Amino acid sequence: MLTVQEATVPSTPPTSSAEDCSIVTRGLTKRFRGGQVAVDGLDLAVPRGAVFGFLGPNGSGKTTTIRMLLGLAAPSSGSWELLGVSMPRGLPAVLSRVGALVEGPSFYPYLSGEANLRRYDAADPAADPRTATARIGLALDRVGLTAAARKRYRAYSLGMRQRLAIAAALLGPRELLVLDEPTNGLDPQGTREVRALVKEIADEGTTVFVSSHLLAEIEQMCSHVAVMRAGRLVAQGPIAELRAGETVRIRVETPDTAEAAAVLAALGLRGVRSGDGEAGAELGEEAPERVCAALVAGGVAVRGLAVQRPSLEDVFVGLTGEGFDVDG
Structure with a gap:
């Protein structure tokens, strides 16, 4: 269902049930000191299995929203659910089913891609060290980096670095993958690599939530979209419905x-x-x-x-x- 909101009125929650959605927010709001409102009454409904584009200019509240969803920042008001579980109380049980890339990848430049993933995996208290080698190998294979596993990170291209970051988010089975500006700073080849990878992951049944300020990327990658402007939700729904009724x-x-x-x-x-x-x-x-x-x-x-x-x-x-x- 397409939902279009006016910037000056509170938004109406979409009719999708929480059971059908990987992410649901109700009135999610973040205020900073001094009265600045970064996110204002956000009502999102992200269908399970969708590639969902979270679109808006830089500074529109996208990263702040993602940080609240993942428990990295506390909302001022409102509520949210991940994978049908109420947050923030359910975060410990749910986060192992969620992979995330927020505010760019961070790796040791002198270590190989494989060694960096081992450090990421070792830092996860829910990860089983007995299966680390198999899971790391599978994650590298999924992002097409098996041949470059022993290469040092500093020798990776930008596209390879983004793919390694996504591999880090896929070290375990994930039902939801959250990617914050995954093509930011990439050349056309790197952008195509990440775009293809997102589609492959979605084809395997994972819900992918992608934030971006680039319309062209969202248009080519996503099945659904929500648009932010100055912290408020402007519109959300399937891209096909957003286009319905437009003049050809x-x-x-x-x-x-x-x-x-x-x-x-x-x-x-x-x-x-x-x-x-x-x-x-x-x-x-x-x-x-x-x-x-x-x-x-x-x-x-x-x-x-x-x-x-x-x-x-x-x-x-x-x-x-x-x-x-x-x-x-």
């Missing part, structure tokens, strides 16, 4: 703009426009191939034809009246 247009490159516009109008398309070597209209329910055939039959010289669907950026500009970073 067809654009025709042609020297015969007047003739093309006439054909588009004859097909009953709305919003017909022409000029500067192209004509266009709202596509509606019409099939693009039928439009192309009608243009050719009408003697229009078609140099190019494109269907223009709204990007996630277009959707959120419409919802909030403001834009987000697209590429960083």
Whole structure:
């Protein structure tokens, strides 16, 4: 269900039941000294098995929210549940089922990737030392770092470092994986590696909660999204529902703009426009191939034809009246 909130009114909790969600928050709020409100009345519902994008500009409250969810910061008010268990009382029982990467990876540069994971594993009181070797090997394999296991961390690329951090979060079976800006600072290749890894983890049944300030990354990676702006929730729901009802247009490159516009109008398309070597209209329910055939039959010289669907950026500009970073 798509939920859109106004920035000036309290949000309404989504109707998803806690049993169907990996994360639920109700009125979660964090105030700092001096009256600054970092997170204001947050109502989230993260469905089990989703890749959930937590989207917003830097400083919008994303990391503060994650720190509260994981028990690293105490909320000023509100409540939350992880994997169906009320927090914070249930944290000791639940955290072993949750993997997290918060505020970037931190490893010893002079140790190998494998040795760093051994230190992480040894610091976990719930980890069984008898199975450490097998679990570390499995985690490295899942992130594609088996061949680089003995290489020192300082020789890792940025993409490899992020993958090692995710491996550290996957040293045990996880039902929920929380990633705070996992592609931050990565080159295109590293970004693709992390994006592919997130999809693989989700395909195995793990809920993945990904925070980011980059629309393009959320759009390519996630099935659901929530948008933060200045500490408040603006909208949340499946990305497909966020796009529902948005206008899809067809654009025709042609020297015969007047003739093309006439054909588009004859097909009953709305919003017909022409000029500067192209004509266009709202596509509606019409099939693009039928439009192309009608243009050719009408003697229009078609140099190019494109269907223009709204990007996630277009959707959120419409919802909030403001834009987000697209590429960083």
